[in-house]
Structures are given as structure tokens and as C-alpha cells.
Amino acid sequence: MTCEETKAHMKAYLADKMPARELEAFLEHIRSCPACYEELETNYIIERVLDILNDKAKEEYDFREQLQDRMEEQAEWLTKRRVYRPAYFAVVTAFVLMLIVGILELQGIHLLSLFGLE
Numbered sequence: 001m002t003c004e005e006t007k008a009h010m011k012a013y014l015a016d017k018m019p020a021r022e023l024e025a026f027l028e029h030i031r032s033c034p035a036c037y038e039e040l041e042t043n044y045i046i047e048r049v050l051d052i053l054n055d056k057a058k059e060e061y062d063f064r065e066q067l068q069d070r071m072e073e074q075a076e077w078l079t080k081r082r083v084y085r086p087a088y089f090a091v092v093t094a095f096v097l098m099l100i101v102g103i104l105e106l107q108g109i110h111l112l113s114l115f116g117l118e
């Protein structure tokens with residue numbers, strides 16, 4: 001393989017899309033030609049750096065999405081809390097009052113009659 005041919009195959013090599021027969025000739029040339037090796041090395045490093053940057057950008061995007069989801073869930077939770085909490089306390093309070101009245105009744109204290117309601 002000549003330098004020209006090697007350069008023409010570099011993209012395919014870096015993309016891992018090279019037939020075995022060409023790969024052999026390509027590697028043979030790369031090993032024996034410092035100029036082509038250097039070019040390959042440079043292109044390889046650029047590709048890896050771009051991969052890393054892409055991964056990082058994707059990760060960052062995922063984290064941003066996670067944060068948005070989290071904030072949405074919290075907002076929903078706060079809305080539910082605002083709606084249900086007063087109702088919950090009203091039910092608990094009513095239950096406790098009924099319990100107290102019931103206990104006093106059992107002990108012969110007629111709370112309602114104390115207030116003239118019976």
C-alpha cells in the first residue's frame with residue numbers, strides 16, 4: 001500500500017470498517033512509514049477526544065434532565081401536600097375528638113350535657 005492509499009483508507013480504519021485483506025496491507029504500511037503513522041495517531045487522538053466530549057455532553061444532558069424531573073416531582077408533591085394536608089388534619093382532629101368524647105362517656109362524663117347539648 002502506498003502513502004496515498006493509506007491516507008485514503010484512514011477514515012475506514014478509524015471507523016473499524018476495513019476488510020481484513022486491506023487491513024493487513026494498511027497496518028504493514030503504517031508500521032514502516034513514520035509519516036503515515038503520525039497522521040494516523042493524530043487522527044486517532046482527535047477522534048477519541050471528540051468521543052469523550054460527546055459522552056460528556058450526553059452525560060450533562062442526562063443530568064440536566066434528571067434535575068428537571070426531580071424539580072417537577074417536588075413541585076407536584078408540594079401541590080398534593082397543600083391540597084390533602086388540611087383535609088388530613090381535619091379528619092385526624094375529628095377522630096381524636098370523637099375518641100375523647102367516647103372515653104369520657106364510658107367514664108360517665110357526659111361532655112355534651114355539660115354544654116347543655118343533651
Ligand SMILES: [Zn+2]
Pocket residue numbers: 002003004006029033035036037
Ligand atoms: Zn506512508
